[in-house]
Amino acid sequence: MGKDEIDLTEKQILRRGEILDSATKLFLNESYGRTTMDNVLTLVGGSKRTLYKYFPNKEALFTAIIEQVSDRVLSAFTPLPREGTFREALIDMGARYLQVMTSAECISLYRAMVAEAPHFPDLADNFLQNGPCRASQHLAEYLRSHAKNNRLRITDPDLCAAQFMGAVRGNVHFHAVFNGRVPTKKETRMISETAVETLLNGWRK
Amino acid sequence: MGKDEIDLTEKQILRRGEILDSATKLFLNESYGRTTMDNVLTLVGGSKRTLYKYFPNKEALFTAIIEQVSDRVLSAFTPLPREGTFREALIDMGARYLQVMTSAECISLYRAMVAEAPHFPDLADNFLQNGPCRASQHLAEYLRSHAKNNRLRITDPDLCAAQFMGAVRGNVHFHAVFNGRVPTKKETRMISETAVETLLNGWRK
DNA sequence: TTCATATGGTACGATTTCGTATCCTTCAAC
DNA sequence: GTTGAAGGATACGAAATCGTACCATATGAA
Numbered sequence: 001m002g003k004d005e006i007d008l009t010e011k012q013i014l015r016r017g018e019i020l021d022s023a024t025k026l027f028l029n030e031s032y033g034r035t036t037m038d039n040v041l042t043l044v045g046g047s048k049r050t051l052y053k054y055f056p057n058k059e060a061l062f063t064a065i066i067e068q069v070s071d072r073v074l075s076a077f078t079p080l081p082r083e084g085t086f087r088e089a090l091i092d093m094g095a096r097y098l099q100v101m102t103s104a105e106c107i108s109l110y111r112a113m114v115a116e117a118p119h120f121p122d123l124a125d126n127f128l129q130n131g132p133c134r135a136s137q138h139l140a141e142y143l144r145s146h147a148k149n150n151r152l153r154i155t156d157p158d159l160c161a162a163q164f165m166g167a168v169r170g171n172v173h174f175h176a177v178f179n180g181r182v183p184t185k186k187e188t189r190m191i192s193e194t195a196v197e198t199l200l201n202g203w204r205k
Numbered sequence: 206m207g208k209d210e211i212d213l214t215e216k217q218i219l220r221r222g223e224i225l226d227s228a229t230k231l232f233l234n235e236s237y238g239r240t241t242m243d244n245v246l247t248l249v250g251g252s253k254r255t256l257y258k259y260f261p262n263k264e265a266l267f268t269a270i271i272e273q274v275s276d277r278v279l280s281a282f283t284p285l286p287r288e289g290t291f292r293e294a295l296i297d298m299g300a301r302y303l304q305v306m307t308s309a310e311c312i313s314l315y316r317a318m319v320a321e322a323p324h325f326p327d328l329a330d331n332f333l334q335n336g337p338c339r340a341s342q343h344l345a346e347y348l349r350s351h352a353k354n355n356r357l358r359i360t361d362p363d364l365c366a367a368q369f370m371g372a373v374r375g376n377v378h379f380h381a382v383f384n385g386r387v388p389t390k391k392e393t394r395m396i397s398e399t400a401v402e403t404l405l406n407g408w409r410k
Numbered sequence: 411t412t413c414a415t416a417t418g419g420t421a422c423g424a425t426t427t428c429g430t431a432t433c434c435t436t437c438a439a440c
Numbered sequence: 441g442t443t444g445a446a447g448g449a450t451a452c453g454a455a456a457t458c459g460t461a462c463c464a465t466a467t468g469a470a
Contacts, residue, residue, distance in 0.1 A: 036456080036457060037458065037459080038457070049460095052459070057459075058459095
């Protein structure tokens with residue numbers, strides 16, 4: 001478990017954080033395989049001794065990086081207090097979802113996770129659960145509690161939520177991943193609006 | 206362009222194909238970085254001389270592999286002669302799309318392309334265009350020609366098609382990529398059916 | 411001041427890996 | 441049969457890379 005990392009000076013925590021942040025840039029811009037420990041070192045400065053003190057090997061460093069970035073990026077998928085009409089809430093959720101999913105940091109994270117999923121299955125599963133799945137679960141919960149009031153015929157909220165998120169993604173996420181073409185904030189909103197228009201109408205009784 | 210690969214014996218073509226097929230398994234099961242030329246060699250047998258004769262370096266071998274696999278896998282996205290009702294045609298297209306996208310070979314290809322997109326942008330673009338984009342373009346064409354007859358309010362067929370494909374994918378594709386959980390043929394059909402149910406209803410005037 | 415600990419700088423060993431070169435066999439054409 | 445090209449087995453060079461070892465310095469506490 002937590003070997004002996006219990007006692008870390010304030011300074012050491014900072015140093016560890018510096019290393020982690022610098023290494024993050026490398027591991028997310030290049031791939032795991034193309035990033036070398038020496039490469040990390042020349043960017044962060046310092047000696048191998050300290051690097052290997054805080055992160056016993058390359059895999060541990062990568063794991064720490066992914067966990068930190070996942071926490072930071074995917075925290076955007078926490079539910080916000082909803083205001084406005086039902087339709088506006090859906091539009092917001094869709095736009096926010098797409099905005100996060102196509103952000104540069106999330107695309108880099110996604111790339112790393114897809115590439116390394118077979119070798120870091122726990123990290124991949126965490127990304128899936130705390131990322132896309134959690135986002136659509138929140139939407140499902142929202143649908144569950146608002147379906148009746150809005151006279152919607154939703155038998156399977158989870159499936160409907162996933163389909164909505166998928167409709168919002170469309171091919172936009174693919175373009176971001178393969179082409180680096182990310183939508184502007186206005187575009188994401190427009191995309192979400194059209195998706196809501198169609199699906200909301202489709203769910204009507 | 207085509208240096209001097211003009212004259213290849215029947216036998217040589219076969220040999221080249223054998224190498225290509227064996228190497229494909231390695232490059233798609235493991236990643237580009239984790240696959241070594243020696244590893245290819247021990248699987249395919251033979252000598253380095255022949256390997257490097259047909260493929261001058263690792264990148265060339267990888268490129269040839271991806272091109273071949275892309276051709277084979279993405280050819281499933283060619284349009285089929287439609288029969289049955291409009292609704293049934295949509296269900297078929299959705300189910301077929303999801304079936305291909307979550308097939309083991311396509312997932313492996315997807316993983317490789319996502320991982321290597323920054324280093325092989327042409328291959329990535331080819332995958333995007335001949336894969337997901339082509340599939341939704343066919344659907345868009347179909348929508349364009351059948352929207353009026355079915356009294357659908359579709360102002361942007363391309364966007365609608367992409368949204369439909371996205372809705373069909375839902376989170377299923379993510380699960381396949383990160384968890385290896387692929388849907389059965391029955392499940393894909395059911396998923397497509399519910400998507401068609403909702404979107405078709407949503408497009409109605 | 412003194413001493414232990416953390417850190418920087420760097421050398422190093424072991425291993426891997428790409429691609430080339432070498433030597434010998436096989437096989438097909440003439 | 442002879443000959444020449446293709447192919448197999450393998451050695452090899454060069455470079456990269458992971459992780460360790462060693463020594464000097466700085467820092468902070470007793």
